[in-house]
Amino acid sequence: MKRIIPAVAALAIVGLALTGCSAGSSGGSVQTADNGDLVIDGEVVATADVYKAAKDEGSLVFYTGGSETSEQQVADAFTDATGIDVEIVRLAPNKLQERILSELSAGQLGADLIRISGEDLIAQLADQKAFQKTELSPDISKALIPEAIYDDGLYFNSFDRVYSFAYNNQVVSSDTAPKNWADLIKPEYAGKLGIVQVGAGGSTAALTRFQLDTLGQDWLESYAAAKPRIFDSSASLTDALSRGEIGIGPVPIATAYSAVLDGAPLTIATPEEGAAAYPFYLGETSSTKRPNASTVFINWLLSSAGQELAASIGDYPVHTGLPNPTIGDIGLPAADDGFVHRATLQESLDNLQPDASLWSQIFGYTG
Template sequence: MEAAQDEDGLILYTGSGEAGERQLIERFQEETGLDGDLVRVVPNQLTERIISEHQANQLGADVIRIDGWDLIDQLVDAEVFRSYSDIPSDISIPDEAVHEDGLYFTTYNRPYLFAYNHEVADEELTSWEDLIEDGISSGDIGLTQVRAAGSSANLVHFQLDVLGEEWLSQLADTSPRIFDSASPLTDAMARGELVAGPVPSTVGMVAIEDGAPITLVAPEEGFPVNEYIVGLSEGGDSPNTAEVFLNWTLSDSGQLAALELGDYPINPELGAPDLGEGVDMPPLDDEGIYVVDPEEYQDLLEENAELWEELFGYTG
């Protein structure tokens, strides 16, 4: 902390939602007095940028937050992360949140739910099945394309495994609008241009806080959660501030801040997110919560993506 006070503040490169990340940075600043800022890019493009900057010895990040086990492997192979083992003894994190002996850490588990505009929907929606019912007209649904991020690939993995290919085919028959990120999808839903669509919990929560007339749904059939990881970068300009930020992120203070935004903390004792009236979020170990195995995710990534693109006629 003493050394960090002589630095200019950290830069966080993130593939997570910008509005939520800015709230976390603000909370970090309030609790530590240290400065921070962020660069937000969709994860697949962010990975390319990080590797390119790193290879040119011009990486602007002190800390990296991203999802997608394939993208994480690319960053590991490019030797972007620096290992960290000096987590204070009063910070308790589960062993499964520590990866490759501290090269990177799971920072929170983000639910991927769906939302709908309750001012334009004909009736209350409660399940994934509702998205393919007759009440949904052509073009009423928004989707994030499968290769945009690990979260979108993880969602498709869940949909194929739990809901089935036939369900996904029927969803494609609704002629949904395709987006590269969940934030513009949610904005379109808030304007009434869409009725419904899958969204990460934090993106939906931020929109609701901003007055959007949307309702989040924890579907009856279950939903996936996506692991976001955080790691310190090699060569950052504010290494001490970065370490304080990582400690804070893994501490109860940082985890509670993420919980308030709609994420499951890595410490289950801190509870489940409160997404508002009528949204009953189960504990993280509930059988309805889908956590994909990283190896299974990698094995089926390309196969699932190609099937999704074929069903939706998506060519980028």
């Protein structure tokens, strides 16, 4: 069932004050045990034979629907920790899905690993046998929340990303800036808003479900009545928001924070009504030519080192016992503290098409 937890006090994070902060790119303290196992921050990430074979493979290709900036931080940290290079192919989840399915049908899937949001997308990839099971290190496996592992390791939830909203603090005065979702439908923000179209991926599906379920259809209709500019991806909306082409828009916290670190004048809000959480799924492809490097990467991503990196840019880890996510020096609310609204995989699938149809009708969107 979806967790709807009591509202928390609103918190605004001023982007310009955070531009000097780093999300961190260290893979943790690396040690090789006497037997050759790869040990990072006290966790066995790979046995000696797997790690040696992974280093011999030398690199891997990572298809992702995540933020280009944040995924590059991940790739750099992994390479620093292991010596294994990562080539990133980044597209919006719906476009990435099209590419993956096309390559699968031609028997030429180029990815060793895939990370993507969207319950319908991951279910389709699993049905098309895009993945093979990955063996986790016992240290990693026992540290994960049960909901992180699907089909005995066929794929995983690598973290929960949160969809809130942000505003350009050079366009919208902090004195009159919105703090809550209810503020966004005030008349003074008409003409300054943006939104990503509902079919862009799991993120927008989760956002729409949250908005309909928590804020209500009347709220969404009022937002649409303000004639927001509609974007094809959160990356393109964030770019327009950073340039001041729009003043306010819903955006994943990690995507907005990556822009802040690049100098964008954005303020990220954690509204009283909460925000939508959505998983980023991760799987090793059945066609990988680098199975050992892929296995090491998945174990590292799910280790405390990989999960701490995710948390440092505002994502909620699936590794137990880690601190709450942060944005610079600001801590986000705990996962069970009222801010995060989640739907189960089945709830997401059940509502996907009805929500998309209703959203398109409300916004007059034909794609």
